[in-house]
Amino acid sequence: MAEKACKQCNRIVEDATECPVCKNNDLSESWSGLVVIYDSEGSEIAERLEIQTPGKYAIRTR
Numbered sequence: 428m429a430e431k432a433c434k435q436c437n438r439i440v441e442d443a444t445e446c447p448v449c450k451n452n453d454l455s456e457s458w459s460g461l462v463v464i465y466d467s468e469g470s471e472i473a474e475r476l477e478i479q480t481p482g483k484y485a486i487r488t489r
């Protein structure tokens with residue numbers, strides 16, 4: 428299973444060619460770190476990564 432990360436919002440995208448959040452199709456296979464956001468409101472990590480939609484996100488993309 429190919430997991431890629433959106434270069435714009437860091438969202439982990441599985442078996443798709445575009446990001447479901449921002450519709451960006453610039454996905455990277457070189458990413459590291461994984462964070463799961465359940466509730467984007469009140470989450471320090473979500474705030475730091477500027478995440479508005481719950482889901483799986485990469486910490487870093489290249």
Ligand SMILES: [Zn+2]
Nearest residue numbers: 433436446449
């Ligand atoms: Zn995105």
